[in-house]
Amino acid sequence: MRLPLWLAQHIAALRALLVFTVLLGLAYPLAFVAIGKLPFLSERSDGSIVTVDGTAVGSRLIGQAFTDADGNPVRKYFQSRPSAAGDGYDPTATAASNLGPEDVVDTADRKSLLTQVCARSLAIGRLEGVAGSRPYCTSDGVGAVLAVFRRDGLTGPVTRVVSVNQTGAPFLARYDGVPVAPARPGVDYVAAGGVITPIRGDAPAEPVVPADAVTAGASGLDPDISPAYAELQAPRVARERGMPERSVRKLIAEYTDGRALGFMGEPGVNVLELNLALDRG
Incomplete structure (x- = not known):
């Protein structure tokens, strides 16, 4: 018995829906979860979380503010760029102004x-x-x-x-x-x-x-600042920590990433990693 054309079309569409649901809704995400668990990728897939003495202090990929309870900059730390994500660097409200x-x-x-x-x-x-x-x-x-x-x-x-x-x-x-x-x-x-x-x-x-x-950046979550902004802050940080300014500038150079593939984007300084390096002395 030959099915009516309209019914055959609906059955074909339903089959395609089921196939793509299995492939793209189940198999594809599960495959990438499995890939993310590989030893050399697990840290990145978990958010590139940075820990100090077993305590999470931030992520290499998400910026954060280095301010006190009143929102004032903590003078011994390098400051991040402004953020328009929620109240600032909120990963659940990533946005630009x-x-x-x-x-x-x-x-x-x-x-x-x-x-x-x-x-x-x-x-x-x-x-x-x-x-x-x-x-x-x-x-x-x-x-x-x-x-x-x-x-x-x-x-x-x-x-x-x-x-x-x-x-x-x-x-x-x-x-x-x-x-x-x-x-x-x-x-x-x-x-x-x-x-x-x-x-x-x-x-x-x-x-x-x-x-x-x-x-503020487009995402509101930028973890980096420009080398120029880091250099501007170097004298204050050195003064607050009682360090030679040349030592602070040396750390800035150490934590400056170049352009992606050598030509894409601009160099950046990861603020969290730089501040943690200062704390380690």
Whole structure:
């Protein structure tokens, strides 16, 4: 007896579903679990956990914060880059902020990416005893951004200027001859017709504080920092530990990984392993 075409098609689809369920839902994952248990792969498959005296202190693959209970940097340790994963380095909430370079105006709900970068750079500058200034940042650590109003919308003389990220004294007294006013909370100056105008200022084109020190990675779990950020922190760490600075820099070089395959990505310094090496003396 020949089955109806519609029934034959459904039976064929069901067979394919069962076959692929067994192959891809059972056999494939079990095979990789077995491969992960091989002696030379078991450590990596278990998360590359680092232990000290039998106690897990972190993973080589997942970053973590080296801060005290109040969130302040522990000065004797190298600091990781910022994280947007949950409350910071949360493996269950891996994520980026998804904010881009045009996110420059603070709102009532959150700080813009530009202001976050400015504030972090200023804080790191204070921690490391260097200039934390950056282009398009004010001296008090917010985005140096104006809303410029012109007589004819986008053209004509400037009639009004507002420092959109500052409710106190503006970072700039006048713009194009017009006094700069502070922002009023809750006012949308873009909707009101202002042209958003970032002001570069006189900060150096290459800031002392490197980019990875003030921006979070895409995963929010980066275990590495750039050699430049590690070098910036070396004097503080050496001073706090009473070590020669050359010894700290030697450890930085030892724990710096090169580019993958010699040409992919950028060199990185594993922060956890570097800090543990310092603790071992």
